[in-house]
Amino acid sequence: MKVAVIGGTGPQGLGIAKRFAIEGVKVIVGSRKEEKALTLVDETKKELKGYDLNMVGMANEDAAKEGDILILTVPLTAQKPTLGGIKEFCTDKIILDATVPLETAIGGKPYRFIDLMEGSAAERTEKILEGTGAKVISAFCNISNSHLANIPNEINCDCLIAGNDDEAKNIAAELINKLPGVQTIDCGILEKSRVIEKITPLLIGLNIKYKSHYGGLRITGIPQFEQK
Secondary structure: OEEEEEOOOOHHHHHHHHHHHHOOOEEEEEEOOHHHHHHHHHHHHHHOOOOOOOEEEEEHHHHHHHOOEEEEOOOHHHHHHHHHHHHHHOOOOEEEEOOOOEHHHHOOOOOOEOOOOOOOHHHHHHHHOOOOOOEEEEOOOOOOHHHHHOOOOOOOOEEEEEEOOHHHHHHHHHHHOOOOOOEEEEOOOHHHHHHHHHHHHHHHHHHHHOOOOOOOOOOOOOOOOOOO
16 A cells, blocks of 8 residues: 655655654655655655655655555645646545645634635545545644654644545554554544544644644543444
C-alpha cells in the first residue's frame, strides 16, 4: 500500500509523511512543484538518517496517480484547485481530508472558523470529487504540526475520523493506528466532520492562550476504533 500525501511539503503534510515513513509505510510526498517535493524528501532522509525511509517526491498529480490512499493536507484556499488537478486519479480511492476552514484563509484569526456552504471541508471534498467513487474521510484535523514533528516522541492525541463508508474507515483506521500514541475514534458519518473541524480552532486558541504547541484531544470512556 502506498500513501500519497497531497500538498505534503507543508508542516502538516510533511509531518504526516515522516511519521508514516518511519513506521515502514511507503510514502509519496506530493507538491504543486515536483522539485520542491524532491528537495524536501532528500532533506528528510538526511534528517532522519537513522531510519530506513521508503519515501519519494512527486508532483501532486503523479502522487495521486501512484498512491493507493491519498491524504489531503492543503490550506482551504488550495483545496478546490488541488482537488481539481488530481480528480481524474481519485477513482474509487480513499481520501483522508485534513482540511480545516480557518479564518486565516481570508486574512483572519487562526482560532476562528469559516462556515462553508457544503457544511464542512470534508463534505466539500466529497462534492468536488462527486462521480469518481472516492471514499472521503475526515482525518488528522485535530493533531498539531508540533506533535507530528516531535519525532521520535509518541503523539499524545486521538485521531477523530468521519466518513460514510465503513470498509474505507476500517482501512484508514488500520493505517492511522500505526502512528505511536494515536488512537482512532470513529465519529460516524461524514456529516460529523462539521463538528470535528470546529474543534481545531478551539485547540489553536488554547495553545495560544497557554503558550503551548502540543494541545491535543483525548476522548475518554470510548473504545479505540474496532475493525468490523
